[in-house]
Amino acid sequence: MYAKMIEDMQNNMKQAFDMKSYETAMKPMTDLFEVNKATVEALVEQQTALVKELVEGAMEQAKALSSQKDMAAAVETQKSYLQGLQARLIDAAKVSQETLVKSRDEASNIVKGAIESATKH
Numbered sequence: 001m002y003a004k005m006i007e008d009m010q011n012n013m014k015q016a017f018d019m020k021s022y023e024t025a026m027k028p029m030t031d032l033f034e035v036n037k038a039t040v041e042a043l044v045e046q047q048t049a050l051v052k053e054l055v056e057g058a059m060e061q062a063k064a065l066s067s068q069k070d071m072a073a074a075v076e077t078q079k080s081y082l083q084g085l086q087a088r089l090i091d092a093a094k095v096s097q098e099t100l101v102k103s104r105d106e107a108s109n110i111v112k113g114a115i116e117s118a119t120k121h
Contacts (some may be wrong), residue, residue, distance in 0.1 A: 006033065028114035032107055039103035043096060050092045057085065 023056065063082045068074040 006030075024117075028110050028117075031110045035106045035110065039099060042099050046095055046099065048090065049087075053086075053088065057081070057088075103108055 006029070009029065061077075064077050064081070065074055068077055
């Protein structure tokens with residue numbers, strides 16, 4: 001979807017401007033696209049690692065619970081696992097939020113720069 005949109009926009013811009021003007025006009029759009037791409041890649045990487053960690057943790061927890069001989073020990077094992085899980089999910093949410101905030105700030109700077117550049121011309 002993005003590729004087609006960028007391609008159409010590029011063709012329209014090439015028809016309207018000379019090559020130097022075209023490159024200047026497209027730079028903010030290209031920069032925004034790169035920020036978006038990097039953000040998606042980072043979030044996918046983070047979420048993949050999280051899911052892998054959660055699956056491995058669940059398997060370890062199942063093994064730990066199956067080895068418990070009494071109910072009190074099983075409940076304590078489960079309580080400890082859930083507290084660790086809660087902390088891990090909170091950490092993952094913070095990391096994702098930091099990635100999104102960084103992306104937002106980069107995109108804002110690109111847009112501000114484009115607006116400033118457009119108002120100078």
